[in-house]
Amino acid sequence: MGDLLLFINFYLIPGIVLGSIYALGAIGVSMVFGILRFAHFAHGDMMTLGAFIAFSAIGWLGVGPILALPFAMIGTIVVTLGIDRVFYKPLREKSTIIVVIASFGVALMLRSLIMVVWGVNTETYSSGISMPLVFLDSFRIAERHIWMMAITIAAMLGIHWTLSKTRIGKAMRAVSDSPELSRLAGISTEKVVQATWIIGAGLAAIGGVFIAWDSQIHANAGWDLILPIFAAAILGGIGKAYGAMAGGMVIGIAEEVSSYPWLGDGPLLSPGYKTGIAFAIMVIMLIWRPSGLFRGRVY
Amino acid sequence: MSVLELVDVTAGYGEGADILHNVSLKLDPGEIVSIVGPNGAGKSTAMKAIFGLLVMHGGKITMGSHDITGMPPEEVVGKGVGFVPQTDNVFPNLSVEENLEMGAFTYDGPLEGRLKNVYELFPPLLEKRNQAAGTLSGGQRQMVAMGRALMLEPQVLMLDEPTAGLSPKYAQEIFELVIQVNASGTPVLMVEQNARQALAISHRGYVLVDGQNRHEGSGPELIADREVAEMFLGG
Amino acid sequence: MSDQMIGYSSYLITLLTMVAIYGVMGLGLNLNWGVTGLFNVGIAGFFAIGAYTAAILTTEETGKHIGGFDMPFWVGAIAAMITSAILAWFVGKICIRLRSDYLAIATIGIAEILRLILKNEMWATNGARGISNIPKPFESLGGLAGPLAFLALVVGILIVVYVLLEKGQHSPWGRIMRAIRDNELAARASGKNVERLRLEAFIIGSSIMGLGGALSAHYFKFIGLEATEPLLTTFLIWVMMIVGGSGNNRGVLLGALIIWSLWSMSEMVIQAFSLTGEFAVRVPYMRMFIIGLVLNIVLQKYGQGILPERHPGGKDAQPKR
Numbered sequence: 001m002g003d004l005l006l007f008i009n010f011y012l013i014p015g016i017v018l019g020s021i022y023a024l025g026a027i028g029v030s031m032v033f034g035i036l037r038f039a040h041f042a043h044g045d046m047m048t049l050g051a052f053i054a055f056s057a058i059g060w061l062g063v064g065p066i067l068a069l070p071f072a073m074i075g076t077i078v079v080t081l082g083i084d085r086v087f088y089k090p091l092r093e094k095s096t097i098i099v100v101i102a103s104f105g106v107a108l109m110l111r112s113l114i115m116v117v118w119g120v121n122t123e124t125y126s127s128g129i130s131m132p133l134v135f136l137d138s139f140r141i142a143e144r145h146i147w148m149m150a151i152t153i154a155a156m157l158g159i160h161w162t163l164s165k166t167r168i169g170k171a172m173r174a175v176s177d178s179p180e181l182s183r184l185a186g187i188s189t190e191k192v193v194q195a196t197w198i199i200g201a202g203l204a205a206i207g208g209v210f211i212a213w214d215s216q217i218h219a220n221a222g223w224d225l226i227l228p229i230f231a232a233a234i235l236g237g238i239g240k241a242y243g244a245m246a247g248g249m250v251i252g253i254a255e256e257v258s259s260y261p262w263l264g265d266g267p268l269l270s271p272g273y274k275t276g277i278a279f280a281i282m283v284i285m286l287i288w289r290p291s292g293l294f295r296g297r298v299y
Numbered sequence: 300m301s302v303l304e305l306v307d308v309t310a311g312y313g314e315g316a317d318i319l320h321n322v323s324l325k326l327d328p329g330e331i332v333s334i335v336g337p338n339g340a341g342k343s344t345a346m347k348a349i350f351g352l353l354v355m356h357g358g359k360i361t362m363g364s365h366d367i368t369g370m371p372p373e374e375v376v377g378k379g380v381g382f383v384p385q386t387d388n389v390f391p392n393l394s395v396e397e398n399l400e401m402g403a404f405t406y407d408g409p410l411e412g413r414l415k416n417v418y419e420l421f422p423p424l425l426e427k428r429n430q431a432a433g434t435l436s437g438g439q440r441q442m443v444a445m446g447r448a449l450m451l452e453p454q455v456l457m458l459d460e461p462t463a464g465l466s467p468k469y470a471q472e473i474f475e476l477v478i479q480v481n482a483s484g485t486p487v488l489m490v491e492q493n494a495r496q497a498l499a500i501s502h503r504g505y506v507l508v509d510g511q512n513r514h515e516g517s518g519p520e521l522i523a524d525r526e527v528a529e530m531f532l533g534g
Numbered sequence: 535m536s537d538q539m540i541g542y543s544s545y546l547i548t549l550l551t552m553v554a555i556y557g558v559m560g561l562g563l564n565l566n567w568g569v570t571g572l573f574n575v576g577i578a579g580f581f582a583i584g585a586y587t588a589a590i591l592t593t594e595e596t597g598k599h600i601g602g603f604d605m606p607f608w609v610g611a612i613a614a615m616i617t618s619a620i621l622a623w624f625v626g627k628i629c630i631r632l633r634s635d636y637l638a639i640a641t642i643g644i645a646e647i648l649r650l651i652l653k654n655e656m657w658a659t660n661g662a663r664g665i666s667n668i669p670k671p672f673e674s675l676g677g678l679a680g681p682l683a684f685l686a687l688v689v690g691i692l693i694v695v696y697v698l699l700e701k702g703q704h705s706p707w708g709r710i711m712r713a714i715r716d717n718e719l720a721a722r723a724s725g726k727n728v729e730r731l732r733l734e735a736f737i738i739g740s741s742i743m744g745l746g747g748a749l750s751a752h753y754f755k756f757i758g759l760e761a762t763e764p765l766l767t768t769f770l771i772w773v774m775m776i777v778g779g780s781g782n783n784r785g786v787l788l789g790a791l792i793i794w795s796l797w798s799m800s801e802m803v804i805q806a807f808s809l810t811g812e813f814a815v816r817v818p819y820m821r822m823f824i825i826g827l828v829l830n831i832v833l834q835k836y837g838q839g840i841l842p843e844r845h846p847g848g849k850d851a852q853p854k855r
Contacts (some may be wrong), residue, residue: 034479038637043576090834097573097634100774101831104575108769108826115819119812167400170393174401177390184384185447186376186405223764227646230639272654279643286636286638 001172005138011260012253015216017145019252020152024207025225026232027159028200034239034296038096041081042107043229044222045205049110050076051212052118056196058125060105065125066147066214072205075245080201084108107222110245113221121216148210153202156245168195176239190250204275227275228255230280237296246293251278300363301325302486303349303380303455308358312347314441317356318344319510326455330334331477331487332516333501335494337530341510342490343385346459346531350375350382362454381448381485385459388392388444391433395424398432402450410450420479438469445480456480458489474500498522506530540678547681553794554688555749559767560774560786561695562742568780569703570735571715573634574763576625576641577743577771579648581622582762584614584744585751586652589665592752596667599660607671611691611748618744619737622650627734631729642764649762664758666752688749695742696783703783711735764820770797773829779839788841793828797821810849 025047032040054068054076061068087106091099126294133138162169168191174194175182181269184191211225232251255274259267269277285292311317318341328333334342347353347358351370359368360494362378370378381402390398399417403410418425421442427435432443441461448456457479462470470493478500481487491497498504498518506514506527514527521527555557559577566572574580575694621644659665672683672791691807694714702708714721722728751757761767774821778789800821809817832839 002837020404026434033635038636041638042704063649087830088832094837098833098837100573100635101772102830104769104772105829105833108765108822108829112819112823112826116816119816120819167404170397170400171404173393173397177392178387181384181390182401184376184382185370185401186373186451187401188373188404218635224646227643233641234636234639267607270654273650274649276650279647282639286632286640290632290636295741295811 002137002138007260009140011257013141013145015253015256017148017210017252018256020148020251021207021210021214021248022225022228022232022252023205023245024152024155024210026236026248027241028204029229030233030236030238030244030296031172031176031196031241032200033233034192035092035172036088036096036099037179038099038103039230040200041100041103041226043200043224044111045107045110045114046076046080046201046204047208047211047225048114048217048219048222049079050201050208051217052114052123052208052219053205054209055118055123055125055212055217065144065209066151069151069206069209072209073202076205076208077198077201080197084193084197098275109220118219120219122216123211123212124216144213149153151206153211155206158194159199159203159241162199162249168192183275188210201246224275227282228252228278231278231285234282234290235285235292237292237294240292240294240296243292243294243296253280254278254281301327301361301400302363303488304361305345305349306359306361308345308348308360310344310353310354310355310358316509319353321358322333322348322507322510322512323507324357324512324515326486326488328479328486329484330502331481331489332498332505333494333497334488334490334507335492335497335504335521336507336513340507342507344510345507346382346457346488346490349380349457350392369456376451377524378452379454380442381451381453381456383441383444383448383458383461385461385463389432389435389440389447392431394429395435395443396428397434398447399424399450400428402447414453415451416483417449420449420483421476437465438472438490441473442476447478449480453485456485456487458487460490462491468513470496480494495522514534537829543678544681545680546809547685547796549798551681551685551688551753552798553791555690555746556771556774556794557692557787557790558688558695558749559743559746559771560778560790561692561699561783562739563771563775564739564780564783564786565699565703565735566739568775568782568786569708569715569753570711570732570739571634572591572630572732572736572739573638574641574736574739575638575768575772576645578644578762578767579641580618580621580643580740580743581747581750581767582645582648582652582757584747585757585761586659586665586747587614587744588748589751589757590658593665593668598663600658600663607669607752610752611745613740614744614748618747619741621732622737622740625812626733630732630736630812645762645764645768649759653759662759664756664761665751665755668755668757670742670752670755671818683720684753688753691745691749692787695722695745696787699783707731726852769827770794773825775830776829777839779841780844781843782839782841785839785841785843789839792840793825796828797825800824 012160025043029043030042040239050072054065054072057063057068057071083106087102088099091102132142134140163173171187171192172195174187175189211221228251232247233244235250236247255277258277259271262268306323307321308319309317309321310319322345334345348370349434355369358365361367365378367375367378390401399414400410403413423439424442424446432440460474474477474496477487498521501518504518505512506521514521514524538561563574563577566574576621579749591603591605592602592607592610593603595602629636653661670684670688672680675683710726710731714731718728774789774793775786777793780783804818
């Protein structure tokens with residue numbers, strides 16, 4: 001196998017898949033930051049929740065991961081709207097930093113419930129090894145990866161359509177631009193907030209299912225996701241949905257490609273330090289251009 | 300009956316001292332009314348009071364037969380007050396047309412007719428309808444801001460210092476826009492620093508000093524008034 | 535003394551020692567957040583670097599990890615404060631000027647990176663197996679006297695930290711810190727070098743967390759990856775501060791006492807039910823739920839905590855945040 005094919009099959013494609021997962025989380029984080037003005041630290045745990053709901057749907061109904069997606073999305077959306085109603089809404093008039101602290105509390109509660117309901121073992125959706133599809137003799141890609149990329153692209157197109165064509169989507173951008181003017185224009189902030197959670201939670205659930213489908217899921221997975229998805233949101237520019245997509249992709253690909261043997265025979269960066277890439281990119285952005293690639297807001 | 304009326308309004312921010320003391324003013328159908336006065340006279344504060352952004356300690360605010368005293372901003376908008384704030388009055392990342400659409404967020408009917416009215420009033424906006432509002436010139440932004448407020452076909456249009464920071468030439472353009480809006484049937488209440496130019500296009504004006512009514516009269520009367528002129532019209 | 539009495543006393547000493555160690559770290563966090571408004575969610579990172587510094591310096595040479603240098607307790611403790619201060623300087627330099635949310639993300643990040651290093655750099659840290667045989671002061675006294683003396687040492691350090699922080703917070707320096715937190719613009723306008731002052735508070739607070747890490751390492755005689763998990767070393771301390779009353783050092787200590795008691799006693803309650811099977815594994819995680827819930831209830835209903843911050847000479851008792 002040529003070096004290029006090796007690179008594509010074992011580094012680039014996994015990178016795109018990982019990037020899709022990060023992007024799906026980062027869009028929600030970025031929109032919540034832009035519209036509700038706070039960093040939502042329970043977002044990773046929403047992804048874990050989605051993954052486990054799908055796990056149950058697969059176990060009980062015998063469906064595949066794709067058909068389990070709607071269950072995961074609806075379940076995660078319902079729980080998230082409930083969380084907003086009970087834990088975030090009462091703090092709406094207070095300083096947003098109080099809501100950030102509350103989101104840490106919510107993260108603990110979500111994780112704890114996941115552990116009580118689904119246990120603390122690492123779970124997978126299927127036990128068998130599926131053979132990858134092979135194109136042109138040597139270009140191999142797993143069927144699930146094709147599905148994941150297609151669903152991610154569909155989700156992104158859906159987001160684009162919502163934000164640019166629907167009234168609520170435009171209102172979301174308006175509130176993100178200027179909450180004060182939105183209020184004076186009579187835009188219902190609560191409706192916009194709910195729409196934000198519905199989109200954010202739905203995408204988070206998809207991302208969570210992808211993690212479990214691609215490898216495995218553990219109740220603590222959400223914590224490990226927080227750093228890369230925030231890094232992706234900052235890289236793209238806070239409040240910029242398209243920026244978050246690009247940011248997620250860049251970080252996912254960078255993480256995977258960093259362990260390619262660019263120099264010599266060994267991996268350039270020990271795979272144990274993959275997660276460090278997200279952090280390094282974030283630090284560089286914070287120093288060089290805190291508004292992100294897409295010129296989002298800096299708070 | 301007046302479209303909008305403030306009767307003996309005494310109000311301030313939170314626990315602090317009152318800024319407005321027994322301020323009374325009204326806007327009748329078809330009028331342009333200006334509130335002028337030196338810096339710190341409480342001009343913009345009066346507008347914020349109408350929008351329920353102040354703590355009221357006396358008096359009342361009515362629109363027609365509705366008491367709107369202390370109503371939150373969203374509801375005041377719902378009652379038919381269009382407001383154009385002094386700064387940050389457009390959504391910079393939204394296109395011109397999206398800005399206008401957001402003005403009609405609470406209106407569920409078809410928007411085409413209303414958009415058409417605004418474009419007829421401000422023709423330059425039609426060709427820039429798909430451009431981000433943040434990229435427009437100062438005067439065009441004011442058009443977007445006023446157009447946005449007009450999308451709800453308000454009973455009253457309130458403008459907070461629409462010419463602040465603009466050169467006299469641009470200021471004159473804005474005042475012409477105000478006349479156009481008024482000619483289309485919407486009463487306008489505005490707060491202005493450019494007192495002379497504002498009074499020149501106003502049917503009536505109020506001079507506020509230290510949060511109190513000092514003078515009132517027709518536009519030309521106030522411009523001619525020696526005391527008013529000495530006070531702040533620059534002689 | 536009966537065996538039962540010894541058991542109770544020993545439990546009480548353990549409880550109070552933990553409360554005191556958490557109290558030290560809580561005071562550090564309070565200087566960061568309560569007093570200066572710096573959102574440090576990377577306590578685990580500063581804890582870890584302090585704990586590992588102390589462990590490497592004070593253990594005997596083993597060959598399993600870098601060092602040890604067999605140095606006395608106090609050298610390790612001071613070095614722990616220095617290494618965590620250097621780390622704080624690095625993090626603070628980058629993001630002290632940005633809004634708190636960014637500092638939160640960056641501190642989480644640095645804590646996670648440190649955990650990666652601790653896990654991967656086996657030659658220095660012995661990886662997941664951790665560093666053991668860390669000397670515990672006064673252990674040779676044996677019986678109850680050893681733990682009691684260690685408790686006295688920790689409480690002594692706690693008192694020193696408390697007194698110094700109280701002094702600092704009531705000095706002009708502390709007043710400026712509060713002024714920056716409550717009205718940054720006004721503080722800037724009056725010519726204060728806000729960034730520098732914040733960085734100072736961040737570094738001092740973080741080095742106190744590092745000291746807490748050193749104390750913990752000596753107390754358990756062991757430091758491993760589990761001890762640096764954010765749940766135990768970051769969130770619990772945050773909850774202690776919020777519940778006790780952020781901005782008020784005494785409140786934070788009270789919070790440490792209440793929350794740690796709740797945490798350790800809930801473990802006993804769960805054990806008392808002597809559950810079996812899968813359920814026994816899962817139910818203990820409800821403790822996390824309770825902690826998260828307590829945090830949210832306090833935020834909603836008692837925004838200022840049990841002992842709210844005192845504002846001498848100001849009628850606006852609500853800090854604007």
